[in-house]
Amino acid sequence: MSVIYLVLPLAVLFALGAVLVFVWAVRSGQFDDVESPRYRAIFDDDALEDARETPERE
Amino acid sequence: MTAIDAVHPVPGPFGDFPQNAAVACTHCTLPVPRGLIVAGSDEQFCCSGCRTAHDLLHNAGLGAFYRLRDSLDEDTREEAKQSSGAEYLEFDDPLFIQEHAAPLPNGLLGIDLAIEGLHCGACVWLLERLPRLAPSVTLARIDYQRRIIHIEWDPARAPLSAIASRLGLLGYPVRRRAGSGRDDALLNENRRYLVRVAVAGACAGNVMLISFALYGGMFSGMAASHEALFRWTSLLFGLLATAGPGFVFIRGALAGVRAGVLNMDLPIALGLSAGVAMGLINTVRGSGEVYFDTVTMLVFLLLLGRWLQFRQQARSSDSLALLGAVTPGAARRRTAEGGAEIVAIESIHAGDEVEVLVGDSIPVDGTVVSGRGHVDASLMTGESNPVPVSPGDAVVAGSVNLSAPIAIRVSASGSDTRIGRIMHLVEQASFNRPPIVRAADRIAQRFVAGVLLLGALTLLLWLFIDPSRAVPNAAALLIVTCPCALALATPLAIASGIGQAARRGILIKSGEALESLSRPGVLLLDKTGTVTERAVSVVRWHGDQSMKSPVAAIERSFTHPIARALAGMDRDPGPASPVHVQAIGSLGVEGAVDGSRFVIGSTRLIRLEGFQIGEDLERQISEAAGDGLTPIVVARDGEVRAVAVCGDRLRVGASIAVAQLRRAGWTVGMLSGDHPQIVQRVAADLGLEPHMVRGEATPEAKADAVGELLAEHERVVMVGDGINDAAALASATVGVAVEGGAEASLEAADLYLSRPGLAPLEQAIEGARRTMRVIRRNFAISLAYNAVCATLAISGLINPLIAAVIMPVSSLTVVTLSYRARIFPGARR
Incomplete structure (x- = not known):
C-alpha cells in the first residue's frame, strides 16, 4: 500500500489545525487592531531605557 | 504643554512663536529640555523615542502625518489648556464609574476611554508605559485604529481623574466613550470576513498542491487509484470552500434573483455551482475534468476583494459618539x-x-x-x-x-441640546444618503447577461457538433469566465487610490466617494474656515502705518479674536513695552507706549472719548461696514491716526481653485451661516453666481439645501468644517471636511483634507478621475482575459490546467497595475 494514503490525510489534518488556530486568533481579537502592534514592535528595550533617563515630560 | 499654552496658538511654523515660548518637539510638540535643543535646526526632539519615531515615519514616506497631526493639534492644545488639576473630576462621579467601568476580579477596575492626540508609534509606546507614570495603573493598552485606551487601575490607590489628568498633561485628553455598539458590530463583521478568507485560503492552497500532482499525472501518467484519491480530496476541499465561505456569493445571487437584478454574485454563484456540480459528477464517475483548484482559488480571491471593499466602507455616523466628541463631558x-x-x-x-x-x-x-x-x-x-x-x-x-x-x-x-439634535440629524442623513450606482454594478449587469447568453450558445452549438461534450463545455465556460479579476478591479484600484491620497494628506473614508468625485457636479462650499481663514484678520489698514507696532504690542495682552488679529500684524514689536494696558468695557482697549496714550476700539468708543475722525477715514469706516467688516479705530493722544478693517480673509489660492473647478465643469455655490452681507462679498470675490450663494443658513437649512439640490442633480459635493456643516456633509453625495474643522464634521465626511485651502480638493478630484481610469483599465484587462477564456471554452479547447493558469494571471495583472498606477501626482509609491 502506498504511503500517500497515510500522508495525505495527515496533511489535511495539519491544514485543519492551522485553520483552527487562525480562527481562534481571530475570535480572541488578535486581528482587531492591526495598527498598534506594529508600533509596539519597533521599540526595543534600549529606547525604553533612554526615555527613562529623560527628565520629566510634563 | 504649559509653556506653549501660556501664549496664544500663533499660526505658522515654530519660528513664529513669541520668544518667551519654549522650543516645541517636532514629534510630540512638548517643550524640548534646554540641553537637547539643537541650534539652527528645524527639527527639535524632546527625547530619543520621538526622534526614532520621527525618522521611522519619514523613512516610511509618512511625513505628511505631521501636517495632519499639527492641524488636529490645535484642538488638542485647546483642550490641554483646560486640563488643570480640577479637570476630569466627573470621572470620579459614582454614576460615571458604574456606567462605564467594569470591575475586575482582583478589586481593580477596567475602563475603555476615547483618547485624542494619538499621533504615532511613540504615543502608543509612551501610553502603554502609563503604569510607570501613574503607579495606580496596572495595565494600559491602546487600540490605535479605534482611538481607544483601555486602562486597568486600582481605585483604592488613585481615582480615575488623577490618571486622566496625567494623560491630559501629556497631551492626550481622554473622554468617555459613547455609542460603542456600532463599533462592536463592525468589529464582529471584520472577524467574520477574516475567518471566511482564512478557510477559503486554506482550501485553495491545499487543492492547488493536489492539483500539481494531478497535472503531473496528465503528462506522465498516474495510477488510477492515486488519481482517485487526489480527486476525492480536492472534492472535499472544493465542497468545503463553496458551502462554507463561498456560500455568501450563492446567498447574494439568490437575493439578487429574488429582487430581479443581475448582480455580480450571480455569475460567481453560477461558476461555483457549475464547477462543483461538474467536479462532483466527474469524481464519482472517475473520468472527465475537475476544476476544484480554479473553484477554490476563485472563492479565496473573491473573498479577499470583498474584505477590501468592506474595509473601504464609510462608517455611518453615530450621533452619541459625535456628541461626545464635540461637547464637554x-x-x-x-x-x-x-x-x-x-x-x-x-x-x-x-x-x-x-x-x-x-x-x-x-x-x-x-x-x-x-x-x-x-x-x-x-x-x-x-x-x-x-x-x-x-x-x-x-x-x-x-x-x-x-x-x-x-x-x-x-x-x-x-442629546436634548440643539447640537444633540443636529448630531441626530447627521446620523439620520448618513443612513438615508442616496446609494451610488457603482461602475462595477453597471458593468456586472451586462457581463452577467453576456455570460448567460454565451453559455446557452455553447450548449446549443455543441448539441449539434457532439452532444456528449455539450454540458462539460458549457460548464467550463461558466467556470473560466467567473469574474475574479472583475470583482477585484474596483476594490484594488480604490485601495491604491486611498493609500496614495493618504500620503498627500487626503484621507478618504469611503471608497464610493472617489467614484462620485470623478465626474463634475454641484460643489457647495462653506465660508468660514473653508474658503476664508478661520480666524479674523486685518484685511485693510488705512492711515498711519507706523501705528501698527504699538497697536500690536498693546493688543497682545487680550484674547478677543479682533485683538489677536491686531496683535498678529506685527509679531516682533521690538523694544516697545506697553504700560497701563486695560480693556474699556467691551468696546476697545487702551494703553501707553513710549509716553503716548493709545485708544483702540470701535467707532462708538472713539466718539464716546470725544475724538474727531477725519473725513477720509470716516469714508473708509462706512465702506467697511457696508462690506460686513469690522472697522477698528486707532487714536494716539486723542488724535485719530488710523483705521484697521478686520474681517475674514480669503484663503490663499481660493479664487484660483474655484475658477479651475468651474472650468472643469463643476457648478460652484456657497452655503454659510454667516451674515448675508459678508457671504455675498466673499462670493463676489470668488466670482460665484449670486443664485448659488446662501447666507444665514442654519445647520438644518444647509442640510435641506443639499437635499433640494440632490433632487435636481446627480452629485452634490459639500465642503465644510463646522458642526453646522455636519448634517449637510452627511446628506451630500460626498462630504468633504477641511483641515482644522470640528471633529463632528470629520466624522460626517467621506473625505478629509489635512492641508488648508482648496488646492487639496482639486487634487482629490483629479485623483478620483485617475482612480476611475485605473478601474476602467482593470475592467478592460479582465474582460479581455475573459474573452480569450470564453473563446477557448466555446471551441472546447479548455482544460483545468489552462483555466488554472489564466485565472491567477488575470488577477495578478490587475493587482500589479492597480498598485503601480500613479493616481495622485507626486505621491511616492
Whole structure:
C-alpha cells in the first residue's frame, strides 16, 4: 500500500489545525487592531531605557 | 504643554512663536529640555523615542502625518489648556464609574476611554508605559485604529481623574466613550470576513498542491487509484470552500434573483455551482475534468476583494459618539452653598446652574444668568464674529466662552441640546444618503447577461457538433469566465487610490466617494474656515502705518479674536513695552507706549472719548461696514491716526481653485451661516453666481439645501468644517471636511483634507478621475482575459490546467497595475 494514503490525510489534518488556530486568533481579537502592534514592535528595550533617563515630560 | 499654552496658538511654523515660548518637539510638540535643543535646526526632539519615531515615519514616506497631526493639534492644545488639576473630576462621579467601568476580579477596575492626540508609534509606546507614570495603573493598552485606551487601575490607590489628568498633561485628553455598539458590530463583521478568507485560503492552497500532482499525472501518467484519491480530496476541499465561505456569493445571487437584478454574485454563484456540480459528477464517475483548484482559488480571491471593499466602507455616523466628541463631558454645577462642583454631564438637569470659565466649551443649552462676555459660536453657526452675551441671552452647547466667566441656567443637556439634535440629524442623513450606482454594478449587469447568453450558445452549438461534450463545455465556460479579476478591479484600484491620497494628506473614508468625485457636479462650499481663514484678520489698514507696532504690542495682552488679529500684524514689536494696558468695557482697549496714550476700539468708543475722525477715514469706516467688516479705530493722544478693517480673509489660492473647478465643469455655490452681507462679498470675490450663494443658513437649512439640490442633480459635493456643516456633509453625495474643522464634521465626511485651502480638493478630484481610469483599465484587462477564456471554452479547447493558469494571471495583472498606477501626482509609491 502506498504511503500517500497515510500522508495525505495527515496533511489535511495539519491544514485543519492551522485553520483552527487562525480562527481562534481571530475570535480572541488578535486581528482587531492591526495598527498598534506594529508600533509596539519597533521599540526595543534600549529606547525604553533612554526615555527613562529623560527628565520629566510634563 | 504649559509653556506653549501660556501664549496664544500663533499660526505658522515654530519660528513664529513669541520668544518667551519654549522650543516645541517636532514629534510630540512638548517643550524640548534646554540641553537637547539643537541650534539652527528645524527639527527639535524632546527625547530619543520621538526622534526614532520621527525618522521611522519619514523613512516610511509618512511625513505628511505631521501636517495632519499639527492641524488636529490645535484642538488638542485647546483642550490641554483646560486640563488643570480640577479637570476630569466627573470621572470620579459614582454614576460615571458604574456606567462605564467594569470591575475586575482582583478589586481593580477596567475602563475603555476615547483618547485624542494619538499621533504615532511613540504615543502608543509612551501610553502603554502609563503604569510607570501613574503607579495606580496596572495595565494600559491602546487600540490605535479605534482611538481607544483601555486602562486597568486600582481605585483604592488613585481615582480615575488623577490618571486622566496625567494623560491630559501629556497631551492626550481622554473622554468617555459613547455609542460603542456600532463599533462592536463592525468589529464582529471584520472577524467574520477574516475567518471566511482564512478557510477559503486554506482550501485553495491545499487543492492547488493536489492539483500539481494531478497535472503531473496528465503528462506522465498516474495510477488510477492515486488519481482517485487526489480527486476525492480536492472534492472535499472544493465542497468545503463553496458551502462554507463561498456560500455568501450563492446567498447574494439568490437575493439578487429574488429582487430581479443581475448582480455580480450571480455569475460567481453560477461558476461555483457549475464547477462543483461538474467536479462532483466527474469524481464519482472517475473520468472527465475537475476544476476544484480554479473553484477554490476563485472563492479565496473573491473573498479577499470583498474584505477590501468592506474595509473601504464609510462608517455611518453615530450621533452619541459625535456628541461626545464635540461637547464637554463635564460641567461645573453651582451648589446650594454657593460653591461649584464638577459633575458628569449625565447628572446635569434642566434648571441647574452651571459655570463656564474662560476658554471652556459651553456644555449645555441655556440662558446666561450672570456674567458678560463674548462667545465664539463659529463652529455652531458659521458666524465669524464673536457674539456678545449678557444675562438673559441664550447660549448653545458647543460654543466657546471667550472673555469672562459666565453662569448659565440649563434648559437642555446631552442629546436634548440643539447640537444633540443636529448630531441626530447627521446620523439620520448618513443612513438615508442616496446609494451610488457603482461602475462595477453597471458593468456586472451586462457581463452577467453576456455570460448567460454565451453559455446557452455553447450548449446549443455543441448539441449539434457532439452532444456528449455539450454540458462539460458549457460548464467550463461558466467556470473560466467567473469574474475574479472583475470583482477585484474596483476594490484594488480604490485601495491604491486611498493609500496614495493618504500620503498627500487626503484621507478618504469611503471608497464610493472617489467614484462620485470623478465626474463634475454641484460643489457647495462653506465660508468660514473653508474658503476664508478661520480666524479674523486685518484685511485693510488705512492711515498711519507706523501705528501698527504699538497697536500690536498693546493688543497682545487680550484674547478677543479682533485683538489677536491686531496683535498678529506685527509679531516682533521690538523694544516697545506697553504700560497701563486695560480693556474699556467691551468696546476697545487702551494703553501707553513710549509716553503716548493709545485708544483702540470701535467707532462708538472713539466718539464716546470725544475724538474727531477725519473725513477720509470716516469714508473708509462706512465702506467697511457696508462690506460686513469690522472697522477698528486707532487714536494716539486723542488724535485719530488710523483705521484697521478686520474681517475674514480669503484663503490663499481660493479664487484660483474655484475658477479651475468651474472650468472643469463643476457648478460652484456657497452655503454659510454667516451674515448675508459678508457671504455675498466673499462670493463676489470668488466670482460665484449670486443664485448659488446662501447666507444665514442654519445647520438644518444647509442640510435641506443639499437635499433640494440632490433632487435636481446627480452629485452634490459639500465642503465644510463646522458642526453646522455636519448634517449637510452627511446628506451630500460626498462630504468633504477641511483641515482644522470640528471633529463632528470629520466624522460626517467621506473625505478629509489635512492641508488648508482648496488646492487639496482639486487634487482629490483629479485623483478620483485617475482612480476611475485605473478601474476602467482593470475592467478592460479582465474582460479581455475573459474573452480569450470564453473563446477557448466555446471551441472546447479548455482544460483545468489552462483555466488554472489564466485565472491567477488575470488577477495578478490587475493587482500589479492597480498598485503601480500613479493616481495622485507626486505621491511616492
